[in-house]
Amino acid sequence: MSENNQSRDVFAAIADPTRRRLIQLLAEADELPLHELTVHFDMGRTAVSKHLTILKEAGLVLDRKVGRETRFRLNASPLKEIQDWVAFYSKFWRTNMLRLNQLLEEENE
Template sequence: MSAEKAKHDVFQAVADPTRRKLLMLLVEKEMSVKAITAEFPITRTAISKHLRILADAGLVKDRKTGRETKYSLTPEPLQELKKWLDYFELYWENKLSALKHLVENEED
């Protein structure tokens, strides 16, 4: 296994609702840990752990600015997730179409 291989994959990283909210915040702008922590009811240490997991998955990058660390989104790894979800899109469309047909026929 490569030493450069991510410790966490994209699927693990986005599995947690707090990390998903972190990603949503970082879509808009680069933010410091302090600013991010202000958006959550959890400790700065907990936020830092979540950011580390996201960084390990390649979803965020950090940049030192003086004594502050700022984080920004790197969305490219989300393509892996999108490809996986796209694979199942046809399945869901077929199931929803069948459900619609069933519901409409029950009304008759």
């Protein structure tokens, strides 16, 4: 995907541990300004801002201006795509484990 693309894949956006931590921080707060987010990382404001931009492009973060400050908040609805994907594979593994259990029980009879 192009670096300038305004519509990022949610899976790609959460692939980075820094972005997952940003999501967690925003989930724990109503909204936070950049300087309050930056103190949680060993990187500068510019680097944190770039991660927030990627999350915004995926629709996971919303921002609003309050005076000279930009405040960020989580928009968790795009995470439903990930939840649905994981749920499919949870069902897959649950079904296969039941089959394996049945097979083992048949062998022990």
